[in-house]
Amino acid sequence: MAHAFTVITLFPEFVEAFAQVGLARKATSLGLLQLNTLNPRDFTHDARRTVDDVSYGGGPGMVMQVAPLRAAIRQARASLPEAHVIYLSPQGRRLVQADMAALLQCPQLVFVAGRYEGIDERVVMHDVDAEWSIGDYVLSGGELPAMVLMDGLIRLIPGVIGAPESAIAESFMDGLLDFPHYTRPEIIDGQPVPPVLLSGNHLAIARWRLREAVRRTLVRRPDLLEQASHPVEIAKIIREITTEISQKTDDRT
């Protein structure tokens, strides 16, 4: 079943550029995704096509008005009756990889990208289904966060990326950082490729990659390992590498 994304944005050309490159282009060309934009400015009625106004309570910065945004969301919902409407903002829930797979279960998604100081809270409360953040930083608008989220989703749509040779080996790596990658030449500036990768021994290669993924995760992002429970195979590698690392530390003390 095809996926449909609509982005509500004051800068549709920004999002349309994204739709024309890489996997987004591939997904739309293959008919696996329909990607559209709606501009709240096209839902205004005054000569100036106003979409923003001053903030109640005062202070600098403008707020996106209810009416044009609500009319745009209403049209998006009319075209995509099953849509889940997502507002991107730093106040939203922090997005992680597992959320992407869950969000993709809904084939119709609408992304609301705010500009200025944000959107009127009554739109957040009454017109939006969920509020997501891509990280704890403030950008100049929600377009890049919407594109970050769409990019993460598009590569999960079946048929967009070629299926991995071993889905089982791949699934073991879930929740781990990636292993190191190498390509030709075999030696460059005296730096060789790890010999196991040239061995042709696919089982040895799979084991080495899993071990290196666990090693990197332990060193760089131990918080990722503390989270979920791990299959016994991974738990064993974690214990082995933890011991290996603590022994190295002991050697230096």
Ligand code: 4FL
């Ligand atoms: C949205 C930042 C989601 C991080 C400004 C407007 C933002 C954002 N995640 N910054 N929207």
